[in-house]
Amino acid sequence: xxxxxxxxxxxxxxxxxxxxxxxxxxxxxxxxxxxxxxxxxxxxxxxxxxxxxxxxxxxxxxxxxxxxxxxxxxxxxxxxxxxxxxxxxxxxxxxxxxxxxxxxxxxxxxxxxxxxxxxxxxxxx
Amino acid sequence: xxxxxxxxxxxxxxxxxxxxxxxxxxxxxxxxxxxxxxxxxxxxxxxxxxxxxxxxxxxxxxxxxxxxxxxxxxxxxxxxxxxxxxxxxxxxxxxxxxxxxxxxxxxxxxxxxxxxxxxxxxxxxxxxxx
Numbered sequence: 001x002x003x004x005x006x007x008x009x010x011x012x013x014x015x016x017x018x019x020x021x022x023x024x025x026x027x028x029x030x031x032x033x034x035x036x037x038x039x040x041x042x043x044x045x046x047x048x049x050x051x052x053x054x055x056x057x058x059x060x061x062x063x064x065x066x067x068x069x070x071x072x073x074x075x076x077x078x079x080x081x082x083x084x085x086x087x088x089x090x091x092x093x094x095x096x097x098x099x100x101x102x103x104x105x106x107x108x109x110x111x112x113x114x115x116x117x118x119x120x121x122x123x124x125x
Numbered sequence: 126x127x128x129x130x131x132x133x134x135x136x137x138x139x140x141x142x143x144x145x146x147x148x149x150x151x152x153x154x155x156x157x158x159x160x161x162x163x164x165x166x167x168x169x170x171x172x173x174x175x176x177x178x179x180x181x182x183x184x185x186x187x188x189x190x191x192x193x194x195x196x197x198x199x200x201x202x203x204x205x206x207x208x209x210x211x212x213x214x215x216x217x218x219x220x221x222x223x224x225x226x227x228x229x230x231x232x233x234x235x236x237x238x239x240x241x242x243x244x245x246x247x248x249x250x251x252x253x254x255x
Contacts, residue, residue, distance in 0.1 A: 071223065078230050081216075092226045095216040097242050100229055101200055101208075104219060108203040 001054045003036050011058035012041070014049050019088075027088040030058050126179045128161045137166070138186035140178035152213050155183050185251040192245060215245050 006012070013028040031049065033041045040048040055061070065087045072085035072092055084093040096104070131137070136157050143150040156174065158166045165173040180186070190212045197210040197217055209218035221229065 068223075071226070075226055075230055079233055083226070086220070089220075091220045091222060093218065093220050094226070094229075095211070095214075095218050096229065097216055098196065098245065099242050100232070101196065101217045101219065103228075103232075104221065104225060105200055105203050107225065108205075112203075 001051060001056070003051065006033055006036055006041060006051075006054065008033060008035065013055045013058055013061035014041070015053040015055060017053075028055065028061060030061075126176060126181070128164075128166075128176060131158055131161055131166060131176075131179065133159055133161070136183035138180045138183055139166075139168075139174050140180060142174075142178070153180065153186065155186075181246055181251050185246065185249070188249060188251075189245050192249060 011030055011032050014031045016026055016029045018025040019027045031043050034044045035042040039051050041054050042048050068085045068087045072083045075083040081095045136155050138153045139156045141150050141152055141154045144152045157169045159169045160167040164176050166176055166179050167173050193210050193212050197208045200208040206220050
């Protein structure tokens with residue numbers, strides 16, 4: 001986020017640097033920003049976070065998580081199988097039939113072919 | 126299976142009568158059939174099983190399970206994450222994006238939610254389950 005977007009005294013979702021190293025660490029930290037200076041946001045205890053790690057307000061983060069969970073709940077009701085949300089990856093885990101799996105595999109193959117074509121174009125081959 | 130399809134002395138996949146009562150019981154058991162009497166197949170230990178619960182030869186059952194496992198392995202490679210599988214229900218545990226989930230829901234609703242997919246045993250060309 002840019003300096004202009006940040007309002008002092010509000011809670012923000014900030015990327016947790018430990019998330020990449022430890023999968024049990026939360027992806028976002030809930031931080032109340034007390035000051036902004038030199039490209040860093042600072043909390044009341046003086047801890048500094050790069051501004052590009054300040055992702056969104058915590059209220060927006062809660063809305064994002066709620067929307068994903070609601071989508072999983074609706075899918076569970078519609079499909080009749082449990083759909084588990086992964087809010088940090090914005091993905092859903094569910095059981096699918098062979099036909100549904102085949103369609104997903106076709107998707108992946110098409111995407112890979114498209115990516116190969118794009119690479120070939122970029123390389124001029 | 127019909128009585129004339131059964132070859133005595135061979136192993137068959139038979140629906141386990143305890144499966145409905147005990148969630149830990151296997152849905153299919155491996156049984157060597159030594160005799161057919163009326164509408165019952167008699168196992169080597171003397172236990173009778175209704176012919177309707179004899180689903181396929183154990184070799185076919187092995188092929189069915191292998192086909193499901195191989196499909197999950199291929200899917201794991203293609204999709205880039207581990208795809209778990211359930212040989213009983215012939216389903217796969219996958220991770221999808223919101224767009225893919227929307228499409229699965231749309232197709233599910235279009236198909237009338239009954240599925241209609243034939244069992245893998247039929248797709249592989251051997252006897253369907255009763």
